Amino acid sequence: MYIKVKRLLDTILAMVGLILLAPVFLVLIIAIKIDSKGPILFRQKRIGKDKVPFNILKFRTMRIDTPKDTPTHLLADPSQYITTMGKFLRKTSLDELPQIFNILVGQMAIVGPRPALWNQYDLIEERDKYNVHDVLPGLTGWAQINGRDELPIDVKARLDGEYIKKFGAKMDLKCFFGTFLSVLRSDGVVEGGTGTTEHAEQKTKESI
Structure with missing residues (x-):
């Protein structure tokens, strides 16, 4: 039952958000075009529900010569590819706004x-x-x-598992309101961070 209610709320909130944020979208689109060459939106193949792939939408934050389908943490020097506007978008998480469209078509939820x-x-x-x-x-x-x-992969997966275990309105509300605080503090934003398991990370430390 909650899944149906959650989907309805996601659709309503996404539509309201799209209307209210239209001026923000316009300003960001202009700024991205002025800042660097390339498309406004960045599409990337991601894994969705039941492992069905879909194309996630983001505002482009990297140069068009950035290696394709390479996670940021696997780039030797990710900062060299990030545009000036991209740094701002990533720090504020505004690059994620186009995912409102992914939510509207049912590929994503607001929380998950x-x-x-x-x-x-x-x-x-x-x-x-x-x-x-x-x-x-x-x-x-x-x-x-x-x-x-900042999270190693095994820790991230474990936290995702905790979300699944406690799936419900209370958990979604915690994530929703907690997001605003995290964005304001730019918590855990590390270019090139993430992507190692705890075991691999420990081996790296031991070899230094």
């Missing part, structure tokens, strides 16, 4: 585990342990307000 890249096999495998792919991915989620980019 963030969708993995199609080739983030380690994260997908870890999430399988917690049945994370049984729900729609979200614009924000439990892991996003508890570490975001």
Whole structure:
């Protein structure tokens, strides 16, 4: 029952958000075009509910010569590819706003585990342990307000699993309101962060 209510609320809130944020969209679109060459939107293949792939939408934050389908953490020096406007968009999470359209068409929810890249096999495998792919991915989620980019993959998957275990209105409200605080503080935003399991991270530390 809650899943149906959640979907209805997501649709209503996405429509209201799209109307209210229209001026913000316009300003950001102009700023992106002035700042660098390339399209306004960035499309990327992600893993959705039941592992069905879909194209997530974001405002473009990187140069057009950035290696395709490569997670930021796997780039040798991600900062060299990020545009000036992109740094602002990422820090404020405004680059995620176009995902309102993903929510409207039913590919995403407002709250849920963030969708993995199609080739983030380690994260997908870890999430399988917690049945994370049984729900729609979200614009924000439990892991996003508890570490975001700073989290090792196994910790992120475990937090996503905690969200699944406590799935309901109370958990969604915690994530929703917690997101505003996290965005204001830019919590866990680390370019090139995330992407290692706890075990791999420990081996890296030991080798230094």
